[in-house]
Amino acid sequence: MSTIDPENRVYVLMGVSGSGKSAVASEVAHKLQAAFLDGDFLHPRRNILKMASGEPLNDDDRTPWLQALNDAAFAMQRTNAVSLIVCSALKKRYRDILREGNPNLAFIYLKGDYQLIESRLKARKGHFFKPQMLVTQFEALEEPHAEERDVLVVDIDQPLDGVVASTIAQINKGSAK
Template identity: 50%
Template sequence: MAQPDAGTSLIIMGVSSTGKSVVGAQLATQLGAKFIDGDDLHPKANILKMASGQALNDDDRAPWLERIRDVVFSVEQKNEVAVVVCSALKRAYRDQIREGNGQVRFLHLHGDFELIAQRMQARKGHFMPLSLLENQYNTLELPGAEEADVTAIGVEVPLAQVVKRCVDAVR
Protein backbone atom coordinates (compact mmCIF):
# COMPACT_ATOMS: atom_id res chain seq x y z
CA MET A 1 0.00 0.00 0.00
CA ALA A 2 1.25 3.48 -0.83
CA GLN A 3 2.33 5.30 2.29
CA PRO A 4 1.91 9.05 2.81
CA ASP A 5 5.17 11.00 2.65
CA ALA A 6 7.25 11.12 5.82
CA GLY A 7 6.20 14.07 7.94
CA THR A 8 2.55 13.91 6.88
CA SER A 9 -0.35 14.31 9.30
CA LEU A 10 -3.78 13.18 8.21
CA ILE A 11 -6.47 15.01 10.18
CA ILE A 12 -9.70 13.03 10.48
CA MET A 13 -12.31 15.78 10.84
CA GLY A 14 -16.07 16.08 11.18
CA VAL A 15 -18.83 16.48 13.73
CA SER A 16 -19.08 14.20 16.75
CA SER A 17 -20.10 10.57 16.10
CA THR A 18 -19.05 10.41 12.45
CA GLY A 19 -16.60 7.70 13.51
CA LYS A 20 -13.46 9.83 13.59
CA SER A 21 -11.70 7.89 16.37
CA VAL A 22 -12.56 4.40 15.11
CA VAL A 23 -11.81 5.25 11.48
CA GLY A 24 -8.65 7.10 12.47
CA ALA A 25 -7.33 4.20 14.55
CA GLN A 26 -8.01 1.69 11.76
CA LEU A 27 -6.50 3.97 9.13
CA ALA A 28 -3.37 4.45 11.26
CA THR A 29 -3.04 0.68 11.67
CA GLN A 30 -3.38 0.10 7.92
CA LEU A 31 -0.81 2.81 7.16
CA GLY A 32 1.58 1.86 9.97
CA ALA A 33 1.16 5.43 11.24
CA LYS A 34 0.98 6.94 14.71
CA PHE A 35 -2.60 7.46 15.98
CA ILE A 36 -3.46 10.55 18.03
CA ASP A 37 -7.00 11.13 19.30
CA GLY A 38 -7.47 14.88 19.55
CA ASP A 39 -10.09 14.40 22.26
CA ASP A 40 -7.20 13.43 24.53
CA LEU A 41 -5.64 16.85 23.92
CA HIS A 42 -8.62 18.88 25.18
CA PRO A 43 -7.89 20.87 28.33
CA LYS A 44 -9.74 19.68 31.43
CA ALA A 45 -11.99 22.76 31.35
CA ASN A 46 -13.22 21.86 27.84
CA ILE A 47 -14.03 18.28 28.81
CA LEU A 48 -15.96 19.42 31.87
CA LYS A 49 -17.81 22.06 29.86
CA MET A 50 -18.90 19.60 27.16
CA ALA A 51 -19.82 16.95 29.74
CA SER A 52 -22.16 19.47 31.37
CA GLY A 53 -23.92 20.02 28.03
CA GLN A 54 -22.33 23.37 27.17
CA ALA A 55 -20.97 24.00 23.70
CA LEU A 56 -17.38 25.10 23.32
CA ASN A 57 -16.73 28.53 21.84
CA ASP A 58 -13.76 29.75 19.83
CA ASP A 59 -11.91 30.85 22.98
CA ASP A 60 -12.34 27.37 24.47
CA ARG A 61 -11.09 25.70 21.30
CA ALA A 62 -8.03 27.93 20.80
CA PRO A 63 -5.65 26.15 23.23
CA TRP A 64 -6.86 22.76 22.00
CA LEU A 65 -6.23 23.69 18.36
CA GLU A 66 -2.78 24.98 19.35
CA ARG A 67 -2.03 21.55 20.83
CA ILE A 68 -3.21 19.86 17.63
CA ARG A 69 -1.08 22.22 15.52
CA ASP A 70 1.95 21.50 17.71
CA VAL A 71 1.44 17.73 17.38
CA VAL A 72 1.29 18.10 13.59
CA PHE A 73 4.49 20.18 13.70
CA SER A 74 6.23 17.51 15.80
CA VAL A 75 5.19 14.75 13.37
CA GLU A 76 6.55 16.77 10.46
CA GLN A 77 9.83 17.57 12.22
CA LYS A 78 10.39 13.91 13.15
CA ASN A 79 9.48 12.66 9.64
CA GLU A 80 6.75 10.45 11.05
CA VAL A 81 3.30 9.79 9.65
CA ALA A 82 0.31 10.37 11.93
CA VAL A 83 -3.44 10.14 11.85
CA VAL A 84 -4.88 12.82 14.12
CA VAL A 85 -8.53 13.05 15.12
CA CYS A 86 -9.81 16.64 15.36
CA SER A 87 -13.28 17.96 14.54
CA ALA A 88 -11.78 21.03 12.75
CA LEU A 89 -15.29 22.38 12.16
CA LYS A 90 -14.42 25.89 10.94
CA ARG A 91 -12.09 27.05 8.21
CA ALA A 92 -10.28 29.19 10.81
CA TYR A 93 -9.62 26.06 12.89
CA ARG A 94 -8.22 24.21 9.89
CA ASP A 95 -6.12 27.26 9.04
CA GLN A 96 -4.76 27.33 12.60
CA ILE A 97 -3.69 23.70 12.25
CA ARG A 98 -2.12 24.43 8.85
CA GLU A 99 -0.14 27.37 10.28
CA GLY A 100 3.57 26.49 10.07
CA ASN A 101 2.79 22.96 8.89
CA GLY A 102 3.41 22.06 5.26
CA GLN A 103 2.39 18.41 5.27
CA VAL A 104 -1.13 18.26 6.64
CA ARG A 105 -4.20 16.82 4.90
CA PHE A 106 -7.78 16.59 6.08
CA LEU A 107 -10.24 13.73 5.59
CA HIS A 108 -13.72 15.10 6.30
CA LEU A 109 -16.05 12.37 7.57
CA HIS A 110 -19.63 13.46 6.97
CA GLY A 111 -23.20 12.20 7.06
CA ASP A 112 -26.67 13.63 7.42
CA PHE A 113 -27.91 14.79 10.82
CA GLU A 114 -30.37 11.93 11.36
CA LEU A 115 -27.74 9.23 10.75
CA ILE A 116 -25.19 10.88 13.02
CA ALA A 117 -27.79 11.51 15.77
CA GLN A 118 -28.67 7.79 15.73
CA ARG A 119 -25.00 6.90 16.07
CA MET A 120 -24.50 9.38 18.88
CA GLN A 121 -27.46 7.98 20.83
CA ALA A 122 -26.00 4.47 20.55
CA ARG A 123 -22.60 5.62 21.79
CA LYS A 124 -21.30 4.78 25.24
CA GLY A 125 -18.51 6.30 27.32
CA HIS A 126 -18.09 9.66 25.60
CA PHE A 127 -18.34 13.09 27.18
CA MET A 128 -20.18 14.73 24.26
CA PRO A 129 -23.97 14.69 24.79
CA LEU A 130 -26.51 14.49 21.94
CA SER A 131 -27.71 18.00 22.81
CA LEU A 132 -24.48 19.44 21.37
CA LEU A 133 -24.72 17.72 17.98
CA GLU A 134 -26.98 20.40 16.52
CA ASN A 135 -24.50 23.04 17.68
CA GLN A 136 -21.71 21.17 15.89
CA TYR A 137 -23.68 21.09 12.63
CA ASN A 138 -24.39 24.81 13.00
CA THR A 139 -20.70 25.49 13.61
CA LEU A 140 -19.47 23.33 10.73
CA GLU A 141 -18.12 25.30 7.78
CA LEU A 142 -18.03 22.83 4.92
CA PRO A 143 -14.67 22.89 3.17
CA GLY A 144 -14.89 24.44 -0.28
CA ALA A 145 -12.90 23.87 -3.45
CA GLU A 146 -10.30 26.40 -2.25
CA GLU A 147 -9.31 23.93 0.48
CA ALA A 148 -7.61 21.49 -1.86
CA ASP A 149 -6.07 19.59 1.07
CA VAL A 150 -9.52 18.39 2.26
CA THR A 151 -11.17 15.22 0.95
CA ALA A 152 -14.82 14.48 1.79
CA ILE A 153 -15.55 10.92 2.94
CA GLY A 154 -19.19 9.83 3.33
CA VAL A 155 -19.96 7.67 6.38
CA GLU A 156 -23.33 6.28 5.24
CA VAL A 157 -21.67 2.92 4.50
CA PRO A 158 -20.31 0.25 6.89
CA LEU A 159 -17.14 1.06 8.83
CA ALA A 160 -14.84 -1.09 6.68
CA GLN A 161 -15.95 0.82 3.58
CA VAL A 162 -15.38 4.18 5.28
CA VAL A 163 -11.83 3.11 6.17
CA LYS A 164 -11.28 1.90 2.59
CA ARG A 165 -12.49 5.26 1.28
CA CYS A 166 -9.93 6.96 3.54
CA VAL A 167 -7.12 4.63 2.42
CA ASP A 168 -8.04 5.27 -1.22
CA ALA A 169 -8.06 9.04 -0.61
CA VAL A 170 -4.59 8.93 0.94
CA ARG A 171 -3.06 7.05 -1.99
Protein backbone atom coordinates in the same frame (compact mmCIF):
# COMPACT_ATOMS: atom_id res chain seq x y z
CA MET B 1 17.45 23.11 6.00
CA SER B 2 13.96 21.73 6.41
CA THR B 3 13.06 19.95 9.61
CA ILE B 4 10.23 18.09 7.87
CA ASP B 5 10.54 15.28 5.33
CA PRO B 6 8.41 16.51 2.40
CA GLU B 7 7.09 12.98 1.96
CA ASN B 8 5.69 12.76 5.50
CA ARG B 9 2.00 13.60 5.83
CA VAL B 10 -0.39 14.43 8.66
CA TYR B 11 -4.10 13.88 8.15
CA VAL B 12 -6.70 15.43 10.43
CA LEU B 13 -9.84 13.30 10.48
CA MET B 14 -12.60 15.86 10.84
CA GLY B 15 -16.38 15.89 11.06
CA VAL B 16 -19.22 16.21 13.51
CA SER B 17 -19.55 14.05 16.63
CA GLY B 18 -20.77 10.62 15.64
CA SER B 19 -19.17 10.64 12.18
CA GLY B 20 -16.76 7.89 13.23
CA LYS B 21 -13.52 9.87 13.47
CA SER B 22 -11.98 7.87 16.31
CA ALA B 23 -13.06 4.46 15.03
CA VAL B 24 -11.83 5.19 11.50
CA ALA B 25 -8.55 6.74 12.66
CA SER B 26 -7.83 3.81 14.97
CA GLU B 27 -8.38 1.25 12.20
CA VAL B 28 -6.47 3.25 9.59
CA ALA B 29 -3.55 3.80 11.99
CA HIS B 30 -3.43 0.07 12.69
CA LYS B 31 -3.52 -0.90 9.00
CA LEU B 32 -0.94 1.70 7.92
CA GLN B 33 1.21 1.50 11.08
CA ALA B 34 0.69 5.25 11.36
CA ALA B 35 1.04 7.53 14.37
CA PHE B 36 -2.33 8.39 15.91
CA LEU B 37 -3.41 11.15 18.29
CA ASP B 38 -6.89 11.81 19.63
CA GLY B 39 -6.95 15.59 19.70
CA ASP B 40 -9.15 15.61 22.80
CA PHE B 41 -6.12 14.48 24.83
CA LEU B 42 -4.50 17.89 24.29
CA HIS B 43 -7.28 19.99 25.80
CA PRO B 44 -5.95 22.20 28.59
CA ARG B 45 -7.09 21.35 32.11
CA ARG B 46 -9.48 24.34 32.27
CA ASN B 47 -11.26 23.17 29.09
CA ILE B 48 -11.66 19.68 30.51
CA LEU B 49 -13.05 21.07 33.76
CA LYS B 50 -15.38 23.40 31.88
CA MET B 51 -16.74 20.58 29.70
CA ALA B 52 -17.07 18.28 32.73
CA SER B 53 -19.27 20.89 34.41
CA GLY B 54 -21.56 20.88 31.37
CA GLU B 55 -20.41 24.21 29.94
CA PRO B 56 -19.72 24.31 26.20
CA LEU B 57 -16.38 25.61 24.98
CA ASN B 58 -16.20 28.85 23.04
CA ASP B 59 -13.69 29.89 20.39
CA ASP B 60 -11.43 31.54 22.99
CA ASP B 61 -11.30 28.22 24.88
CA ARG B 62 -10.48 26.31 21.71
CA THR B 63 -7.64 28.55 20.47
CA PRO B 64 -4.86 27.27 22.80
CA TRP B 65 -6.05 23.71 22.20
CA LEU B 66 -5.90 24.16 18.41
CA GLN B 67 -2.42 25.69 18.75
CA ALA B 68 -1.34 22.64 20.77
CA LEU B 69 -2.70 20.40 18.01
CA ASN B 70 -0.81 22.49 15.44
CA ASP B 71 2.41 21.88 17.40
CA ALA B 72 1.63 18.17 17.69
CA ALA B 73 1.07 17.96 13.92
CA PHE B 74 4.41 19.66 13.33
CA ALA B 75 6.19 17.22 15.65
CA MET B 76 4.45 14.16 14.22
CA GLN B 77 5.28 14.97 10.60
CA ARG B 78 8.98 15.29 11.45
CA THR B 79 9.33 11.60 12.22
CA ASN B 80 6.34 9.69 10.84
CA ALA B 81 5.53 8.88 7.22
CA VAL B 82 1.81 9.05 8.01
CA SER B 83 0.23 10.56 11.10
CA LEU B 84 -3.45 10.84 11.98
CA ILE B 85 -5.05 13.36 14.31
CA VAL B 86 -8.71 13.23 15.34
CA CYS B 87 -10.21 16.71 15.62
CA SER B 88 -13.69 17.82 14.61
CA ALA B 89 -12.26 21.01 12.97
CA LEU B 90 -15.82 22.16 12.31
CA LYS B 91 -14.96 25.75 11.38
CA LYS B 92 -12.65 27.01 8.65
CA ARG B 93 -10.96 29.22 11.25
CA TYR B 94 -10.04 26.09 13.23
CA ARG B 95 -8.68 24.36 10.13
CA ASP B 96 -6.62 27.47 9.32
CA ILE B 97 -5.00 27.38 12.79
CA LEU B 98 -4.08 23.71 12.23
CA ARG B 99 -2.66 24.46 8.75
CA GLU B 100 -0.38 27.29 9.89
CA GLY B 101 3.25 26.24 9.42
CA ASN B 102 2.25 22.66 8.53
CA PRO B 103 2.54 22.37 4.73
CA ASN B 104 2.28 18.56 4.90
CA LEU B 105 -1.09 18.63 6.68
CA ALA B 106 -4.36 17.72 5.01
CA PHE B 107 -7.87 17.01 6.23
CA ILE B 108 -10.07 13.99 5.68
CA TYR B 109 -13.67 15.09 6.09
CA LEU B 110 -15.87 12.20 7.20
CA LYS B 111 -19.06 13.45 5.63
CA GLY B 112 -22.52 12.24 6.50
CA ASP B 113 -25.93 13.82 6.77
CA TYR B 114 -27.84 14.51 9.97
CA GLN B 115 -30.22 11.54 9.63
CA LEU B 116 -27.40 9.03 9.09
CA ILE B 117 -25.35 10.23 12.05
CA GLU B 118 -28.42 10.53 14.28
CA SER B 119 -29.38 6.92 13.50
CA ARG B 120 -25.86 5.71 14.34
CA LEU B 121 -25.76 7.63 17.61
CA LYS B 122 -29.15 6.24 18.63
CA ALA B 123 -27.92 2.70 17.87
CA ARG B 124 -24.82 2.93 20.08
CA LYS B 125 -25.06 0.55 22.98
CA GLY B 126 -24.57 2.15 26.38
CA HIS B 127 -24.55 5.63 24.89
CA PHE B 128 -27.06 8.23 25.99
CA PHE B 129 -27.91 10.13 22.83
CA LYS B 130 -28.51 13.86 23.26
CA PRO B 131 -30.17 15.18 20.08
CA GLN B 132 -29.33 18.81 20.91
CA MET B 133 -25.62 18.01 20.81
CA LEU B 134 -25.88 16.81 17.22
CA VAL B 135 -27.99 19.84 16.27
CA THR B 136 -25.31 22.19 17.62
CA GLN B 137 -22.57 20.23 15.84
CA PHE B 138 -24.31 20.68 12.49
CA GLU B 139 -25.02 24.35 13.27
CA ALA B 140 -21.30 24.93 13.95
CA LEU B 141 -20.12 22.96 10.91
CA GLU B 142 -18.63 25.05 8.11
CA GLU B 143 -18.30 22.44 5.40
CA PRO B 144 -15.04 22.70 3.48
CA HIS B 145 -15.41 24.25 0.03
CA ALA B 146 -13.35 23.93 -3.16
CA GLU B 147 -10.89 26.67 -2.11
CA GLU B 148 -9.76 24.40 0.73
CA ARG B 149 -7.70 22.24 -1.62
CA ASP B 150 -6.18 20.22 1.21
CA VAL B 151 -9.50 18.62 2.20
CA LEU B 152 -10.29 15.10 1.05
CA VAL B 153 -13.87 13.89 1.47
CA VAL B 154 -14.94 10.40 2.52
CA ASP B 155 -18.63 9.49 2.38
CA ILE B 156 -19.51 7.71 5.62
CA ASP B 157 -22.77 6.25 4.29
CA GLN B 158 -21.18 2.79 4.13
CA PRO B 159 -20.03 0.20 6.69
CA LEU B 160 -16.96 0.99 8.82
CA ASP B 161 -14.74 -1.27 6.69
CA GLY B 162 -15.76 0.73 3.61
CA VAL B 163 -15.06 4.06 5.32
CA VAL B 164 -11.65 2.76 6.42
CA ALA B 165 -10.86 1.53 2.89
CA SER B 166 -11.97 4.86 1.38
CA THR B 167 -9.84 6.76 3.89
CA ILE B 168 -6.79 4.64 3.11
CA ALA B 169 -7.39 5.18 -0.62
CA GLN B 170 -7.42 8.96 -0.04
CA ILE B 171 -4.20 8.76 1.97
CA ASN B 172 -2.57 6.64 -0.73
CA LYS B 173 -3.33 9.37 -3.28
CA GLY B 174 -0.86 11.41 -1.23
CA SER B 175 -2.53 14.80 -1.41
CA ALA B 176 -5.78 16.60 -2.00
CA LYS B 177 -6.84 17.47 -5.50
